[in-house]
Amino acid sequence: MKSEVRAVVIGGGVVGCSILYHLAKIGWTDVALIEKNELTSGSTWHAAGGMHTFNGDANVSKLQKYTIDLYRELEALTGQSCGIHANGGLMLAANEGEMDYLRLVASRARYLDMETEIIPVAEAKRRNVLIEEKYFTGALWRSDGGHVDPWGTTHAYAAAARKLGAEIHRFTRVTGLSQRPDGSWDVATDKGSIHAEHVVNAGGLWAREVGRMVGIELPVLAMEHHYIVTEAIPELEGLDKEIINTTDFSGEIYVRQEGKGALLGTYEHNCTPWSVDKTPDDFATQLLPDNFDRIAPELEVGFEHFPAVGRAGIKKSINGPFTFAPDGNPLVGPVKGLPNFWVACAVMAGFSQGGGIGLTLSRWMAEGDPGADIMAMDVARFGVFATPRYTKAKVIENYRRRFRLAFPNEELPDARPLRRTPIYGRLKKAGAVFGANFGLEHALWFAPPGVEPVENPTYRRSNAFPYVKAECLAVREAVGIYETSNYGKYEITGTGARAWLDKLLACKLPRPGRMAIAPMLNPQGRIVGDLSIACLALERYLLIGSGFAEAYHLRWFWQQKPPENVHVRSAASTLTGFSIAGPNARTLMQRLVREDLSPDAFKLFAVKETAVGMSPVIFSRAGFTGELGYEVWTTPDFQATLYDEIFEAGEDLGLRLFGGRALSSLRLEKGYGSFNKDFRPDYTPAETGLDLFIDFKKEGFTGRDAALAERERGPKRRLAVLEVDTDTEVIGYEPILKGGKVVGHVTSGGFGHYVGKSLAIGYVKTEHHEDGATFAIDIFGEDRPAILRAAPLHDPNGGRLRG
Ligand SMILES: Cc1cc2nc3c(=O)[nH]c(=O)nc-3n(C[C@H](O)[C@H](O)[C@H](O)COP(=O)(O)OP(=O)(O)OC[C@H]3O[C@@H](n4cnc5c(N)ncnc54)[C@H](O)[C@@H]3O)c2cc1C
DSSP: OOSEEEEEEEOOSHHHHHHHHHHHHHTOOSEEEEOSSSTTTTTTTTOOOEEOOOOSSHHHHHHHHHHHHHHHHHHHHHOOOOOOBOOOEEEEEOSHHHHHHHHHHHHHHHHHTOOEEEEOHHHHHHHOTTOOGGGOSEEEEESSOEEOOHHHHHHHHHHHHHHTTOEEEOSOOEEEEEEOTTSOEEEEEBTEEEEEEEEEEOOGGGHHHHHHHTTOOOSOEEEEEEEEEESOOGGGTTOSSOOOEEEETTTTEEEEEETTEEEEEEOOSSOOEESSSOOOTTOSSOOOOOOHHHHHHHHHHHHHHSHHHHHSOEEEEEEEEEEEOTTSSOEEEEETTEEEEEEEEOOSOHHHHHHHHHHHHHHHHHHSSOSSOOGGGBGGGOOTTOOHHHHHHHHHHHHHTTTSOOOTTOOOOTTOSOBOOTTHHHHHHTTEEEEEETTEEEEEEEOOTTSOSOOOOOSSOOTTHHHHHHHHHHHHHSEEEEEOTTSEEEEEESTTHHHHHHHHOSSOOOOTTEEEEEEEEOTTSOEEEEEEEEEEETTEEEEEEOGGGHHHHHHHHHHTOOOTTOEEEEOTTTOEEEEEESTTHHHHHHTTOSSOOSTTTSOTTBEEEEEETTEEEEEESOOSSSSSEEEEEEOHHHHHHHHHHHHHHHGGGTEEEOOHHHHHHHHHHHTOOOBTTTBSTTOOHHHHTGGGGOOTTSOSOTTHHHHHHHHHHOOSEEEEEEEEOOSSOOOSSOEEEETTEEEEEEEEEEEETTTTEEEEEEEEEGGGOSTTOEEEEEETTEEEEEEEESSOSSOTTOHHHHO
């Protein structure tokens, strides 16, 4: 064993081996993998090996496609068979909701350039003879996917890595990790120590224990999972090819051929977490005892939906553990506060995702950037709120829902409410229907008296539609109040703050008493934040951004190495706030502040530390609705008083609560993009239009060179707002078509209640980006006409905003 390497990968499952291969491929050949047992000995060896491209996040789908396509390459490179069965996939729907989901998948596949087809059940039966037709209404066929041999695939990665010079040490246990002052790591093993510049935690079932070696508690938990393999099934005899791997949503079952029999597995409701507090050291290639009682209800349904499987005897059954994060996607990337420590764990679909994780993590380590938008897999999508107890509740919820439809307007109920602001009870009393953002409850809309505060999960317009409309109209015609506590908030202070922020942000920094829109770029010139910055004093700033991105942004700030005279502090739980917006907002706020709020005295983007009513606040003229508006920030102890005083002052002005759904509609009417939807690290300033807020005259800000070069070249695609002729709104990642060809994709959308139009935001190729250009958007399988609107549909000149 070498005593010095560039990187040590801990864990020889499919994920660790893929990372090792990709590191070597990118040129880091001086790397070692350490495995405490035999390769594959965690959850990898007993996997069913299924692979597919579908994921709620289109970028993850692309990486899954990369993974699946890689297997043939690995085989050619190493001669090691991956045991590829490229059978393709079938997804069965049993009701209209499930059909909608399949149509959405097919629509997104057009954008992703993946081959799919909606087919009748009879055709699905032709492709999988085991299906009992009467239980289903339709199906989606996809060309990619199938299954591989877990052992062969893992060893193919390992062989490819070895060929490039990487080392693999089996039967060697990592026992401790300690960091040197230069950020490199001493990796202690039971066979000696290795010094490595970087360490990767690909510990799978033991990822928590490896995390604990460096003092972190990763939000990951293993669940038991059962599948059965049957004896030979007569119906499969004599077929010229294997049946297509099939997912049955209503039965929560997956079925595929295994030899002459079938393999059937389920994500059972009555599920069991495994080793909740600590994974046993000595667990390796054991299985867990069968527990057919646990899966009996789902098996019963499975045997009805696939009767020939029920008639065959069970040859083998597997009950094994594998890991999940609270939302079912992997945890990948660097960890704030731990230089050169990387995680790649909670991978519940290693054979669909292992290759993509290896590719992006190796780029991130070697080049400082994952090279693709992987926010949906980024470990930083969880913050301190993801405690072990929260993780357990969410992992169980996620496991149970693995094959349930995830509706775009659905808010999952478990482990809630977790974080609450002081006015939670008041909002609840006012009929709030809540969502959770980074664990914090926030109002989505308000059910008026007599209406049950519950939203029906649907892909179409929900029961909330008329109530959201009423909220939007109140904002546009009178005044509304929205709780902004779920925004990301950061205090940056210190004598070095201004200089550090000047480099961090691409905008011209505001002078004291002013705010600015502040794009934040990575060195590749891509958007890592669309923040706003308030300069309270030359050495004190408040940054405001997306609440979802709080841990992501805090990690980014840390990576930009604030010097000792700069203090960066999250204000997530120490500042609560409101947005007050609408034509009556000035009259309302003037009743509560002593400052003169007339348009010339307190202009758009003015900010002041003052008092609103009895509460000390940071008070600004800003907002996201496109109306005259103010934002007020105060500490949680004042929030309820502030709320009550604003309400009292607004009673005769038509003040009304509005929630996230209305805010989303209002911002669409103004064409404002939203982080994590329209603005992500996939996009650039010129593509998003955020270049408008960049101070190109300023030297030395991160991403300047790349953004300048792009400005000169011109962007290949541009953000566009489209008016869509439809009675069903877009969801995201639908293709935008011109003459039947894909020329763009949707990033978000909804109904613009004030303008009375269905709207979509997305990116279209620059040559098509002109006012009035016509397109089609595939919404649930129908190509709906869409027109590009270059100017905002509401208040195009911004008179109401600035007035
Ligand atoms: C019954 C079942 C069916 C499944 N079916 C599928 C499927 O069809 N398709 C699919 O994609 N996925 C499936 N999975 C999930 C799949 O198994 C996982 O996604 C995958 O195995 C995760 O791989 P990993 O490398 O992250 O973790 P693991 O396989 O757990 O590997 C981690 C490795 O790290 C090693 N290690 C840990 N700590 C240390 C240490 N301190 N020192 C040295 N080594 C250490 C362990 O020994 C282990 O070998 C299934 C899982 C189960 C249980």
